[in-house]
Amino acid sequence: MAFVLTFLLRRLAQGVIVVFLVSFLIFTLLRLIPGDPVRMMLGTNVSEVTLERKAKELGLRDPIPVQYANYLYNFIQGDLGQSYLLGESGGAAPTAQNKQGGQISAEAEIARDAESKTTRASVFKLIGDGLPYTLQLAGLGLLFTFMVALPLGISGGLKPEKWQARLAFFTGSLLISLPNFWLALVLILLISSNANLLPSIGYKGFAYTLLPAIVLAVELVPVIIRGLSVSIASSTQQGFVDGGIVRGLPWSRIVWRHVIRNASIPMLNMFGVQIGGLLLGGVFVTEYIFDYPGVGKLTIQAVLQRDFPIIQGVAILAAGVLVLVNILVDLVATYIDRRLKY
Amino acid sequence: MTEPILQVRNICVDLVRPGQTRPVLRDISFDLVERQALGIIGESGSGKTVLSRIVIGAVNPPLKVTKGEVLYRGRDLLAMDRTEIQRLRGREFGYIGNNPGSALDPTVPVGQQIVEKLRSVEPGISRDEAVRRILALMGAVRLPRPEARFHEFPFQYSGGMMQRALIVDALVTNPAFLIADNVTQPLDVTIAAQIIRLMHELRKDFRTAVIFVSSSLAVVREIADDIIVLNEGEIVERSTPERIISAPGHDYSKRLIERIPRIWTTEAKQAPRPVDTQKAMLRVDDVYKTYRVADPNKFFGHNKVEAVRGVSFEVMAGENFGIVGESGCGKSTLSRLLSWVEEPDRGTIYFEDADIAKMNRRKLLGLRCRFQLLLQDPYNAMPPHMPVGRTIAEPLYIHGTHNRKEVRERVLAVMNEVGLPSSLYENLLVGLSAGQRQRINLARALVLEPHLLILDETLSALDQVEQSRLLEIFERLQAQHGFTYIFISHDLAMVRRACTRIAVMYLGKIVELADNQTVFFNPGHPYTKALLSAVPTIEPRRYDAKECLLEGEPPSPINIPSGCSFKPRCPLAVERCWAEEPALLDRKAGGHSACIWANASEAELRDAAVAARLRRESAADPTPDAVALRA
Numbered sequence: 001m002a003f004v005l006t007f008l009l010r011r012l013a014q015g016v017i018v019v020f021l022v023s024f025l026i027f028t029l030l031r032l033i034p035g036d037p038v039r040m041m042l043g044t045n046v047s048e049v050t051l052e053r054k055a056k057e058l059g060l061r062d063p064i065p066v067q068y069a070n071y072l073y074n075f076i077q078g079d080l081g082q083s084y085l086l087g088e089s090g091g092a093a094p095t096a097q098n099k100q101g102g103q104i105s106a107e108a109e110i111a112r113d114a115e116s117k118t119t120r121a122s123v124f125k126l127i128g129d130g131l132p133y134t135l136q137l138a139g140l141g142l143l144f145t146f147m148v149a150l151p152l153g154i155s156g157g158l159k160p161e162k163w164q165a166r167l168a169f170f171t172g173s174l175l176i177s178l179p180n181f182w183l184a185l186v187l188i189l190l191i192s193s194n195a196n197l198l199p200s201i202g203y204k205g206f207a208y209t210l211l212p213a214i215v216l217a218v219e220l221v222p223v224i225i226r227g228l229s230v231s232i233a234s235s236t237q238q239g240f241v242d243g244g245i246v247r248g249l250p251w252s253r254i255v256w257r258h259v260i261r262n263a264s265i266p267m268l269n270m271f272g273v274q275i276g277g278l279l280l281g282g283v284f285v286t287e288y289i290f291d292y293p294g295v296g297k298l299t300i301q302a303v304l305q306r307d308f309p310i311i312q313g314v315a316i317l318a319a320g321v322l323v324l325v326n327i328l329v330d331l332v333a334t335y336i337d338r339r340l341k342y
Numbered sequence: 343m344t345e346p347i348l349q350v351r352n353i354c355v356d357l358v359r360p361g362q363t364r365p366v367l368r369d370i371s372f373d374l375v376e377r378q379a380l381g382i383i384g385e386s387g388s389g390k391t392v393l394s395r396i397v398i399g400a401v402n403p404p405l406k407v408t409k410g411e412v413l414y415r416g417r418d419l420l421a422m423d424r425t426e427i428q429r430l431r432g433r434e435f436g437y438i439g440n441n442p443g444s445a446l447d448p449t450v451p452v453g454q455q456i457v458e459k460l461r462s463v464e465p466g467i468s469r470d471e472a473v474r475r476i477l478a479l480m481g482a483v484r485l486p487r488p489e490a491r492f493h494e495f496p497f498q499y500s501g502g503m504m505q506r507a508l509i510v511d512a513l514v515t516n517p518a519f520l521i522a523d524n525v526t527q528p529l530d531v532t533i534a535a536q537i538i539r540l541m542h543e544l545r546k547d548f549r550t551a552v553i554f555v556s557s558s559l560a561v562v563r564e565i566a567d568d569i570i571v572l573n574e575g576e577i578v579e580r581s582t583p584e585r586i587i588s589a590p591g592h593d594y595s596k597r598l599i600e601r602i603p604r605i606w607t608t609e610a611k612q613a614p615r616p617v618d619t620q621k622a623m624l625r626v627d628d629v630y631k632t633y634r635v636a637d638p639n640k641f642f643g644h645n646k647v648e649a650v651r652g653v654s655f656e657v658m659a660g661e662n663f664g665i666v667g668e669s670g671c672g673k674s675t676l677s678r679l680l681s682w683v684e685e686p687d688r689g690t691i692y693f694e695d696a697d698i699a700k701m702n703r704r705k706l707l708g709l710r711c712r713f714q715l716l717l718q719d720p721y722n723a724m725p726p727h728m729p730v731g732r733t734i735a736e737p738l739y740i741h742g743t744h745n746r747k748e749v750r751e752r753v754l755a756v757m758n759e760v761g762l763p764s765s766l767y768e769n770l771l772v773g774l775s776a777g778q779r780q781r782i783n784l785a786r787a788l789v790l791e792p793h794l795l796i797l798d799e800t801l802s803a804l805d806q807v808e809q810s811r812l813l814e815i816f817e818r819l820q821a822q823h824g825f826t827y828i829f830i831s832h833d834l835a836m837v838r839r840a841c842t843r844i845a846v847m848y849l850g851k852i853v854e855l856a857d858n859q860t861v862f863f864n865p866g867h868p869y870t871k872a873l874l875s876a877v878p879t880i881e882p883r884r885y886d887a888k889e890c891l892l893e894g895e896p897p898s899p900i901n902i903p904s905g906c907s908f909k910p911r912c913p914l915a916v917e918r919c920w921a922e923e924p925a926l927l928d929r930k931a932g933g934h935s936a937c938i939w940a941n942a943s944e945a946e947l948r949d950a951a952v953a954a955r956l957r958r959e960s961a962a963d964p965t966p967d968a969v970a971l972r973a
Binding site for chain 1: 395398400424425428429430431432433436437439441443444445446447448449450458459462463495497511512639640641642643
């Protein structure tokens with residue numbers, strides 16, 4: 001038990017450091033890359049003076065360390081800031097709506113600004129609104145992934161020179177060569193638009209999750225198949241498999257109770273890393289293409305519009321999720337293989 | 343009664359690889375009758391492991407049985423289908439291999455895996471009944487604290503304890519016969535002797551027939567009624583152990599026996615050149631080394647592993663100094679300290695009267711030319727992508743003492759000295775034998791013309807023949823150049839042959855330090871005697887293992903208890919041994935021993951042994967009787 005406490009304390013402390021580093025990096029880099037958020041907010045027709053005033057008001061002309069300190073101060077109090085562009089109602093804030101609206105007097109702009117400050121949506125709420133959708137999509141995607149990848153990967157690993165392995169390899173190679181954006185468009189065209197089997201674009205019910213989840217699964221399946229068949233194959237090379245045979249254990253028992261158990265540890269570790277890269281990345285792209293109202297779509301729009309507070313909030317969330325998932329993965333791995341404790 | 347349970351008839355096995363077929367076993371036939379102990383000996387590559395697996399019907403590609411049958415009570419195992427044979431394995435015959443560490447799933451507690459096996463081969467049995475039987479048997483094989491051990495994981499077992507657990511695993515179904523394939527090979531001598539003794543007793547109690555496979559005749563003769571000698575896949579002789587040793591009937595057996603090193607009927611090693619008793623090449627003064635490891639059971643806790651605990655000795659110029667001990671005694675840590683790969687926590691090491699700790703990097707590098715460390719594993723000690731000549735030349739480049747042309751000459755000269763053909767100069771290591779690799783390793787050390795060579799189990803991975811050849815090279819080099827050697831080894835027969843003075847280590851301390859003859863023929867420490875009694879030989883024994891060796895394993899080097907560290911295994915342990923830890927005492931007979939009985943007379947020792955036995959018997963709780971369990 002002492003081990004679990006020591007482990008958790010150490011890893012959580014490390015995790016906090018990681019999250020802070022990530023937030024600092026994202027914060028700094030956002031301010032270094034080209035693209036002025038104020039210009040995106042106010043449109044092309046406002047005067048330089050107004051632009052500068054707005055930027056000063058948002059604190060964007062302070063030195064970056066000062067900006068970061070302010071951000072951190074608010075973050076620790078649970079405030080991730082407000083979106084530059086999105087309003088409470090979920091649509092664009094009034095300033096943004098009018099950005100193409102021709103020349104407006106400076107006074108009118110300022111008046112609108114004062115009004116918009118209260119109506120701009122909090123990042124916390126925006127992420128909170130999108131998260132359930134994203135979790136539903138990710139969960140369903142993972143479910144599809146396991147339904148395909150587990151049987152193929154396990155049988156491929158157990159029979160490395162038989163047709164099972166070839167099937168696993170072939171499926172993996174095929175799926176990994178399908179780009180997700182292309183696949184998404186093809187599925188939308190064939191299944192939604194032509195055959196009218198499943199809905200897509202937007203969200204009006206659970207059925208809208210199915211197609212994006214399939215696209216997500218197609219991206220994950222080859223990785224899991226590959227990892228699984230390699231770790232199963234190397235697990236069957238271990239002494240306890242031959243040992244089990246000479247000790248008289250039935251083959252099925254050796255496989256289900258021992259081979260898979262031992263192969264699950266490298267798999268868990270891979271999962272901990274992959275969930276960050278592939279799953280998160282895949283979710284973002286997929287949501288954007290399907291216009292699916294999750295955190296991914298929110299993020300991509302925010303990036304395109306230089307909506308710094310949202311990008312920062314999502315980055316912290318992603319880093320936090322990654323850290324937690326990896327702590328969990330390591331904890332489960334030590335439970336399965338006690339040697340990892342020592 | 344004499345009806346054979348197992349009949350092997352004209353078995354031929356081939357190794358089938360694409361493009362080539364090589365016979366592994368040729369026309370093997372033998373019978374095994376009930377309660378018989380059959381020994382099979384052969385060198386590595388003689389096919390003995392394939393033979394031990396064929397009698398349980400477990401031969402997989404690329405091996406192929408081309409002829410013959412294996413009849414178990416009249417039914418051919420090789421003709422059975424997979425489910426049928428899997429039902430016999432584990433129930434009717436048990437198999438114990440030479441790799442106890444990896445035979446079980448490392449992620450599941452040992453007891454649970456034995457329950458799993460018992461319940462899959464005897465489906466009727468309830469879980470509680472299975473646990474009860476296993477716990478009883480764990481007691482019978484003298485696994486300490488069976489209830490706790492049952493729930494421990496394989497990595498928490500030492501090699502010897504694991505081998506006991508696997509014996510439980512094999513015997514729990516009360517099989518008709520048991521195959522023990524090289525079971526003692528990975529174990530230390532005292533532990534191996536315990537296992538052999540245990541198998542002897544179990545065989546009597548369980549009336550199980552045993553096929554005991556080993557490369558060591560000295561081990562097999564301890565247990566077998568009958569011995570088969572296997573050479574290149576053929577049975578060359580079958581006879582009783584006594585007959586094979588006294589009158590081998592086949593040329594091969596004769597050669598095999600001649601090659602087995604003797605301990606008691608050979609002369610002690612003499613240094614080829616007179617030892618300079620005034621000049622200490624290496625002086626070790628009260629050296630300590632402790633490692634810190636995380637303790638998973640304490641909050642931010644750490645354990646101290648006391649690997650070396652106050653070791654002092656001197657090695658004179660021209661001497662062959664031996665350091666012996668079993669695994670975990672700290673001899674490898676000591677070798678790392680001696681060669682300054684690691685620094686001691688406390689204490690000083692002087693090389694030719696200069697304190698190594700006080701040297702700066704440059705001086706230390708210069709010093710490294712004069713002493714060299716050679717390790718056990720010749721496979722991992724060298725870069726696989728470098729040609730042999732370049733590997734040997736490496737130290738010369740590091741020290742920058744020779745130009746290119748001189749380097750080549752020097753390397754070729756050294757290769758010649760260690761018996762490597764100069765044609766290997768441009769070769770890669772791939773395909774070279776362990777012996778050749780170890781020669782390259784030696785050449786790489788010699789190329790710097792060192793004065794002192796530290797050999798940490800350098801010869802352990804080699805077979806008898808290659809070991810003898812390298813020992814001859816060592817001896818010749820010593821005669822020519824006046825080298826000093828430190829042999830660190832667990833192999834007492836090798837030490838008897840190669841060392842002039844010997845230190846015996848136990849749990850991080852030197853417990854005995856004396857010349858070769860004294861250590862072997864008049865040892866002052868009970869551990870030395872136990873060690874010597876446990877060495878398998880084909881000669882008449884000098885010490886009886888029954889008197890010298892108790893059950894138990896060395897205590898863990900974590901949190902060593904006070905008092906003498908050998909006391910739990912010592913047949914002479916008395917009250918005083920729990921209270922004080924004796925220092926290394928001078929003995930009248932010569933040498934030093936860290937035992938309160940160092941200078942005791944024969945009569946005193948006899949009295950002590952009786953007193954110690956009474957003490958143990960009054961303390962011991964009754965152990966469950968294995969015979970009663972059988973019912």
